[in-house]
Amino acid sequence: xxxxxxxxxxxxxxxxxxxxxxxxxxxxxxxxxxxxxxxxxxxxxxxxxxxxxxxxxxxxxxxxxxxxxxxxxxxxxxxxxxxxxxxxxxxxxxxxxxxxxxxxxxxxxxxxxxxxxxxxxxxxxxxxxxxxxxxxxxxxxxxxxxxxxxxxxxxxxxxxxxxxxxxxxxxxxxxxxxxxxxxxxxxxxxxxxxxxxxxxxxxxxxxxxxxxxxxxxxxxxxxxxxxxxxxxxxxxxxxxxxxxxxxxxxxxxxxxxxxxxxxxxxxxxxxxxxxxxxxxxxxxxxxxxxxxxxxxxxxxxxxxxxxxxxxxxxxxxxxxxxxxxxxxxxxxxxxxxxxxxxxxxx
Amino acid sequence: xxxxxxxxxxxxxxxxxxxxxxxxxxxxxxxxxxxxxxxxxxxxxxxxxxxxxxxxxxxxxxxxxxxxxxxxxxxxxxxxxxxxxxxxxxxxxxxxxxxxxxxxxxxxxxxxxxxxxxxxxxxxxxxxxxxxxxxxxxxxxxxxxxxxxxxxxxxxxxxxxxxxxxxxxxxxxxxxxxxxxxxxxxxxxxxxxxxxxxxxxxxxxxxxxxxxxxxxxxxxxxxxxxxxxxxxxxxxxxxxxxxxxxxxxxxxxxxxxxxxxxxxxxxxxxxxxxxxxxxxxxxxxxxxxxxxxxxxxxxxxxxxxxxxxxxxxxxxxxxxxxxxxxxxxxxxxxxxxxxxxxxxxxxxxxxxxxxxxxxxxxxxxxxxxxxxxxxxxxxxxxxxxxxxxxxxxxxxxxxxxxxxxxxxxxxxxxxxxxxxxxxxxxxxxxxxxxxxxxxxxxxxxxxxxxxxxxxxxxxxxxxxxxxxxxxxxxxxxxxxxxxx
Numbered sequence: 001x002x003x004x005x006x007x008x009x010x011x012x013x014x015x016x017x018x019x020x021x022x023x024x025x026x027x028x029x030x031x032x033x034x035x036x037x038x039x040x041x042x043x044x045x046x047x048x049x050x051x052x053x054x055x056x057x058x059x060x061x062x063x064x065x066x067x068x069x070x071x072x073x074x075x076x077x078x079x080x081x082x083x084x085x086x087x088x089x090x091x092x093x094x095x096x097x098x099x100x101x102x103x104x105x106x107x108x109x110x111x112x113x114x115x116x117x118x119x120x121x122x123x124x125x126x127x128x129x130x131x132x133x134x135x136x137x138x139x140x141x142x143x144x145x146x147x148x149x150x151x152x153x154x155x156x157x158x159x160x161x162x163x164x165x166x167x168x169x170x171x172x173x174x175x176x177x178x179x180x181x182x183x184x185x186x187x188x189x190x191x192x193x194x195x196x197x198x199x200x201x202x203x204x205x206x207x208x209x210x211x212x213x214x215x216x217x218x219x220x221x222x223x224x225x226x227x228x229x230x231x232x233x234x235x236x237x238x239x240x241x242x243x244x245x246x247x248x249x250x251x252x253x254x255x256x257x258x259x260x261x262x263x264x265x266x267x268x269x270x271x272x273x274x275x276x277x278x279x280x281x282x283x284x285x286x287x288x289x290x291x292x293x294x295x296x297x298x299x300x301x302x303x304x305x306x307x308x309x310x311x312x313x314x315x316x317x318x319x320x321x322x323x324x325x326x327x328x329x330x331x332x333x334x335x336x337x338x339x340x341x342x343x344x345x346x
Numbered sequence: 347x348x349x350x351x352x353x354x355x356x357x358x359x360x361x362x363x364x365x366x367x368x369x370x371x372x373x374x375x376x377x378x379x380x381x382x383x384x385x386x387x388x389x390x391x392x393x394x395x396x397x398x399x400x401x402x403x404x405x406x407x408x409x410x411x412x413x414x415x416x417x418x419x420x421x422x423x424x425x426x427x428x429x430x431x432x433x434x435x436x437x438x439x440x441x442x443x444x445x446x447x448x449x450x451x452x453x454x455x456x457x458x459x460x461x462x463x464x465x466x467x468x469x470x471x472x473x474x475x476x477x478x479x480x481x482x483x484x485x486x487x488x489x490x491x492x493x494x495x496x497x498x499x500x501x502x503x504x505x506x507x508x509x510x511x512x513x514x515x516x517x518x519x520x521x522x523x524x525x526x527x528x529x530x531x532x533x534x535x536x537x538x539x540x541x542x543x544x545x546x547x548x549x550x551x552x553x554x555x556x557x558x559x560x561x562x563x564x565x566x567x568x569x570x571x572x573x574x575x576x577x578x579x580x581x582x583x584x585x586x587x588x589x590x591x592x593x594x595x596x597x598x599x600x601x602x603x604x605x606x607x608x609x610x611x612x613x614x615x616x617x618x619x620x621x622x623x624x625x626x627x628x629x630x631x632x633x634x635x636x637x638x639x640x641x642x643x644x645x646x647x648x649x650x651x652x653x654x655x656x657x658x659x660x661x662x663x664x665x666x667x668x669x670x671x672x673x674x675x676x677x678x679x680x681x682x683x684x685x686x687x688x689x690x691x692x693x694x695x696x697x698x699x700x701x702x703x704x705x706x707x708x709x710x711x712x713x714x715x716x717x718x719x720x721x722x723x724x725x726x727x728x729x730x731x732x733x734x735x736x737x738x739x740x741x742x743x744x745x746x747x748x749x750x751x752x753x754x755x756x757x758x759x760x761x762x763x764x765x766x767x768x769x770x771x772x773x774x775x776x777x778x779x780x781x782x783x784x785x786x787x788x789x790x791x792x793x794x795x796x797x798x799x800x801x802x803x804x805x806x807x808x809x810x811x812x813x814x815x816x817x818x819x820x821x822x823x824x825x826x827x828x829x830x
Contacts, residue, residue, distance in 0.1 A: 003528040005800065010532075010805045010808045014808075018813060021813070021817070150352040150819075150820075151352070154817050156749050156750065156814070156820065157749050160749070160753055168757075
C-alpha cells in the first residue's frame with residue numbers, strides 16, 4: 001500500500017461509513033424528523049425533547065395532548081374514544097415552558113385535521129418570566145433546514161443510544177406507553193411529605209403584591225391567543241392540574257397565594273372570552289389534593305388522577321365558565337388561606 | 347467557527363484545501379497566498395468583526411514598525427513591543443488590575459475593555475517574535491503579504507502554536523511551488539483523525555467529570571477530588587494537543603508542516619523535562635525572547651533561578667488575568683528551580699519515582715489552573731487531602747457517563763436488577779484509565795506521523811476515529827486554550 005492508496009482508502013472508507021450511518025438514521029428516524037415510523041414501527045419512547053416536533057409533524061391525529069410532566073401519564077388511547085376524536089398524540093415535555101410549547105403548537109395548528117388540543121395550563125407557566133426559558137427542543141429537529149441535519153444524521157447519541165432504544169422499545173412496548181413515568185415511582189403521603197419537607201420554607205415570606213406576575217401572564221396570553229384565533233375551528237381544552245395541599249402550603253409560605261390566584265383570574269377571564277376554549281379547574285378538588293397518597297411530591301400525582309381528569313374533560317365535569325370561574329378561584333383562595341397545613345405533616 | 351464543527355470539517359476545510367491547490371496552478375504565487383489570507387480573515391471574522399479589525403490594524407502597525415526594526419532602531423523595537431503588550435494588557439488584563447487595585451486601595455475603579463479578541467495572546471507573541479527577529483537579523487524580513495498570512499493563518503491564530511515567521515513563511519512559499527504530496531495528505535489524515543478523537547472522544551468526555559467536580563466541591567471527598575483532578579490533567583492535554591493535531595493536519599493538507607507543540611509531556615521525569623514537552627512553542631518563545639535577553643544562565647546560579655522565576659510568572663500571567671495563573675506560574679517556577687537544584691541527586695532515583703513525583707506535581711498545580719479563583723482551588727485541596735475516602739459520588743456517575751455508554755446503562759436498568767451505579771463506575775474508570783495510559787504509553791500523533799507506514803490497519807483505525815469524532819460533533823464544545 002502506498003501513501004496515495006492510504007489517503008484515498010481512508011477518505012473513501014470514512015465517507016462510505018458516514019453515508020451508511022446517515023442512511024440508517026434517515027430510514028429508522030427515531031425522532032420522526034423525516035417521516036412517520038415505517039412498517040410495524042411505532043412512535044415509542046425515545047427522548048421526548050427530541051421526538052416531539054417529529055411526532056407533531058408526521059403522525060396523523062385529530063387530538064393533541066400538550067403539556068408538562070403533569071400530562072405525561074395520560075394515555076393517548078383514552079382520548080381516542082370518539083368523544084374527543086379517533087386518533088390522539090401526546091406531546092409532553094418535562095418542565096416545559098411556552099417557548100417549547102410554541103414549537104409544538106406551530107406544528108399541530110398547521111395540521112388541518114386537528115379538532116382538539118388539550119393543554120396543561122400549569123401555574124408556573126403564568127408566574128415565571130418566559131424570557132428566561134429559551135427553546136429546549138433542538139433547533140435542527142424543529143426546522144426544515146437541511147443544512148443543520150448533520151446534527152441529527154451524524155449524532156453519536158442518535159446512532160448509539162436512540163436507534164437501539166427505539167427498536168428495543170418497539171419490540172417490548174407500544175406508543176401508548178411512551179413517556180408514562182408513573183409506573184416507575186411510588187406514591188404515598190410518606191414519600192410526598194419526605195420530598196416536600198426538604199424544600200419547605202421554614203420562615204414564611206412577606207405576601208407579594210397581587211399583580212407581581214401580571215406581566216408574565218399577559219405574555220402568556222399574548223403568545224397563546226394567536227393560536228386560539230387562527231384555529232377557531234379547534235377546541236382548546238385548558239386544564240389546571242390538582243397539585244397537592246403541599247403546593248398551596250408552599251404558595252402561602254412564599255407569599256404567593258394572592259398573586260397566583262389573581263394571575264389565574266386574569267388569564268382565565270381572558271381565555272374564556274374565546275368561544276373555542278373550554279377550561280377545566282381541578283385544583284379545587286379538595287378531597288383529592290388533601291389525600292396525599294396520590295402524590296410523590298408537592299405536585300406530581302399518580303395515573304388514576306390523570307384518568308379522572310380525562311373523564312371529567314370528556315364528560316364536561318369540573319369545567320368552569322365565565323359565570324363561575326371567579327367564584328371557583330375565590331373558593332380555592334379561601335381554602336388555601338385557611339387550611340390547617342400542619343395537619344398535613346402528621 | 348471552530349475546528350470541531352460540521353461546517354469546518356465538511357465545508358471550510360475542503361474548500362480551503364481545494365482552493366489553495368487549484369490556485370497554486372496559477373503562475374503567480376501571490377494568488378494562493380491572497381486566498382489563504384482571505385480564508386484566514388473570514389475564519390477569524392466569523393467570531394467577531396471588531397476583533398478582526400483589531401487583528402488587521404495590529405498586523406499593519408507591526409509590519410510598519412518591523413521596517414524600522416530592520417534598520418536596527420532599538421526604539422522602534424521597544425515601541426512595537428510596548429504597543430503589542432499595551433493592547434494585550436488593555437484587552438485582557440484591565441479587569442485583573444481593576445480587582446487588585448480596588449482590593450488593595452479600597453477604590454472603586456471600573457474599567458471596561460471593548461472586546462477580547464480571540465487568540466490575542468498567541469498572535470501578540472508571534473508578532474513580538476517577528477519584530478525581535480527583524481531587529482536581530484534583517485534577513486528575517488518577509489513581504490507584507492507573507493507577514494499577514496503568517497500572523498492571521500487560521501489554524502494557529504486562535505490557539506497557536508506560537509510559530510515563528512522564519513520557519514513558517516519559507517514553508518508556505520515552498521508548498522506553493524510543490525505538487526500535491528500524498529505522503530503529507532496521509533499524515534494529515536492521521537493528524538485529523540487522532541486530533542478530533544482526542545478532543546471530542548476523550549477531552550470532552552473528561553470535561554464532564556471535571557465540570558461536575560468543580561461545581562460540587564463540597565461533595566467530593568478525597569476519592570472524587572482525586573478523580574476530578576486526574577480528569578482535568580488528562581482533559582487539558584487531550585484538548586490542547588488534539589487542537590494542535592488538527593491545526594497540523596490543515597498545514598499538511600496545504601503541503602507544509604507546523605511547529606510541534608507537544609511531546610507526550612506526562613512521560614516526563616522532571617519539571618524541566620515537562621516544560622520541554624508541554625506547549626513547546628510557548629516554552630521556546632519565553633526561552634528565546636525573555637530568558638536569553640534576561641541573561642539566561644550566564645550570570646550565575648542565583649540570577650539564573652531569578653530568570654526562571656520571571657519567565658514562569660510571565661507564563662502564568664500570559665495564560666490568564668488572575669491570581670490563580672500567577673500562582674500556578676510561580677509554583678512551576680519554583681518547581682523548575684528545585685528540579686535543577688536536585689538534579690545531581692534525582693538522576694540517581696528510580697525512574698518510576700521521578701515520573702510519579704513529576705506527574706503528581708503537574709496534577710496538583712493544574713488545580714490552580716482550572717479553579718475559577720484561589721478560594722475554590724483551596725477548597726478543592728481541602729477536599730483532596732482531608733475529604734476522606736468516600737464512595738464515588740452517584741451524581742458524578744450520572745453526570746459523567748460517556749454518551750457511548752448511555753445505552754448500556756439503559757439496558758442494565760431496563761433488563762437486569764444490577765445497579766447502574768457500579769456499571770457506570772466501571773465505564774468512567776475505564777475511560778480514565780485508558781486516557782491515562784494513552785497519554786503516557788501510546789505513541790503520540792507526531793510520533794505516529796514520523797514513523798508512518800501506510801497500512802490497511804492504520805487506514806481502518808483512522809476511519810474509525812474520524813467517524814466516531816464526526817458523530818460526536820453534535821455536542822459542540824470550546825477548546826480550553828481559546829480562553830487564553
